[in-house]
Amino acid sequence: xxxxxxxxxxxxxxxxxxxxxxxxxxxxxxxxxxxxxxxxxxxxxxxxxxxxxxxxxxxxxxxxxxxxxxxxxxxxxxxxxxxxxxxxxxxxxxxxxxxxxxxxxxxxxxxxxxxxxxxxxxxxxxxxxxxxxxxxxxxxxxxxxxxxxxxxxxxxxxxxxxxxxxxxxxxxxxxxxxxxxxxxxxxxxxxx
Amino acid sequence: xxxxxxxxxxxxxxxxxxxxxxxxxxxxxxxxxxxxxxxxxxxxxxxxxxxxxxxxxxxxxxxxxxxxxxxxxxxxxxxxxxxxxxxxxxxxxxxxxxxxxxxxxxxxxxxxxxxxxxxxxxxxxxxxxxxxxxxxxxxxxxxxxxxxxxxxxxxxxxxxxxxxxxxxxxxxxxxxxxxxxxxxxxxxxxxx
DNA sequence: TATGTCATGTAACTGGTTACATGATTGC
DNA sequence: GCAATCATGTAACCAGTTACATGACATA
Numbered sequence: 001x002x003x004x005x006x007x008x009x010x011x012x013x014x015x016x017x018x019x020x021x022x023x024x025x026x027x028x029x030x031x032x033x034x035x036x037x038x039x040x041x042x043x044x045x046x047x048x049x050x051x052x053x054x055x056x057x058x059x060x061x062x063x064x065x066x067x068x069x070x071x072x073x074x075x076x077x078x079x080x081x082x083x084x085x086x087x088x089x090x091x092x093x094x095x096x097x098x099x100x101x102x103x104x105x106x107x108x109x110x111x112x113x114x115x116x117x118x119x120x121x122x123x124x125x126x127x128x129x130x131x132x133x134x135x136x137x138x139x140x141x142x143x144x145x146x147x148x149x150x151x152x153x154x155x156x157x158x159x160x161x162x163x164x165x166x167x168x169x170x171x172x173x174x175x176x177x178x179x180x181x182x183x184x185x186x187x188x189x190x191x192x
Numbered sequence: 193x194x195x196x197x198x199x200x201x202x203x204x205x206x207x208x209x210x211x212x213x214x215x216x217x218x219x220x221x222x223x224x225x226x227x228x229x230x231x232x233x234x235x236x237x238x239x240x241x242x243x244x245x246x247x248x249x250x251x252x253x254x255x256x257x258x259x260x261x262x263x264x265x266x267x268x269x270x271x272x273x274x275x276x277x278x279x280x281x282x283x284x285x286x287x288x289x290x291x292x293x294x295x296x297x298x299x300x301x302x303x304x305x306x307x308x309x310x311x312x313x314x315x316x317x318x319x320x321x322x323x324x325x326x327x328x329x330x331x332x333x334x335x336x337x338x339x340x341x342x343x344x345x346x347x348x349x350x351x352x353x354x355x356x357x358x359x360x361x362x363x364x365x366x367x368x369x370x371x372x373x374x375x376x377x378x379x380x381x382x383x384x
Numbered sequence: 385t386a387t388g389t390c391a392t393g394t395a396a397c398t399g400g401t402t403a404c405a406t407g408a409t410t411g412c
Numbered sequence: 413g414c415a416a417t418c419a420t421g422t423a424a425c426c427a428g429t430t431a432c433a434t435g436a437c438a439t440a
Contacts, residue, residue, distance in 0.1 A: 009399090048421090163354075236395095
């Protein structure tokens with residue numbers, strides 16, 4: 001069954017609802033919370049996607065008990081649709097790495113500023129590793145059939161962050177010495 | 193000097209012209225060729241960016257010798273502008289990893305299809321490593337002050353591709369056995 | 385003289401973000 | 413009663429892609 005050209009927002013929305021029925025507002029929170037380290041959706045996308053999914057019969061709206069809003073739950077056709085979407089080939093997003101763009105033209109920028117960029121990247125990688133550790137702790141308590149799959153996404157993040165950190169260290173070491181005083185780096189040897 | 197909110201297309205365009213003056217058409221080819229493994233621009237972006245840069249005095253247009261079009265070269269203000277742009281903090285692009293999105297909901301998709309996704313990723317990582325090796329060979333011949341910086345971007349790609357390949361292997365091994373006959377995976381033991 | 389490549393641009397569309405408008409419910 | 417949060421949406425905008433229109437030059 002070919003799936004008509006679609007944004008992956010639908011996948012994220014139906015996927016999140018496959019775990020648990022919830023409101024659009026909670027959906028956003030869940031996407032930030034659970035998928036945040038590798039996926040992102042904005043409000044402006046979620047509600048229209050939800051409306052389309054409702055029109056297509058993929059989700060059903062139930063009046064929420066004590067709260068004002070409504071709760072959306074995945075229907076059987078919706079689950080089937082989700083399976084189709086997940087089976088779609090992964091389309092590679094066009095690469096746009098701002099760090100590498102700067103480093104590529106590093107000789108215009110100077111070694112000192114490049115080292116700063118690399119130090120930044122290294123630090124962010126370290127912070128990412130901490131958040132992954134926290135996610136791992138949370139996942140340890142849960143016991144659902146999806147857990148092994150969720151863990152895969154965490155180990156991906158960890159592996160990439162560790163590699164990034166190591167590369168940033170090595171790269172900074174491989175950079176030429178900075179002879180330019182305007183960037184404020186200390187000279188390699190002491191002055192009298 | 194704060195740089196007004198800008199797209200990074202300008203950085204790529206001015207950066208490429210800092211290496212060598214060329215036409216808009218050649219610029220596109222150079223961006224694909226040299227930055228292709230971590231950056232991407234389309235025609236629809238390049239010409240407007242070039243026109244804006246010309247209006248701002250960052251590039252100068254010279255009549256091309258034997259060809260019909262013109263050749264753009266970076267001016268001194270343009271080089272200064274490029275330095276400012278490169279010094280801008282790297283803004284993290286909102287994460288959108290289609291592979292992880294699929295794996296996260298892997299229990300809906302089934303282990304067999306997940307293994308296929310991982311095998312795909314592993315193969316693409318292997319192919320990427322080959323193209324990096326080719327880039328390395330090309331860079332070996334050149335001798336310009338930017339070479340150490342360009343090599344950094346290659347080693348980044350190599351490190352990430354190697355990590356991706358290894359993770360994909362480990363992940364496939366960690367997946368539960370596939371008991372679902374509809375996905376067409378062979379059973380772990382022989383049948384009588 | 386036909387074909388391919390170099391070359392320059394524009395217009396329409398798409399996907400996505402941001403900011404705003406609006407109101408219900410809950411807890412203090 | 414007031415503030416915070418839950419909740420649902422829309423409108424305007426922006427970045428970026430795709431497809432198209434156009435033509436010069438080289439060469440077979």
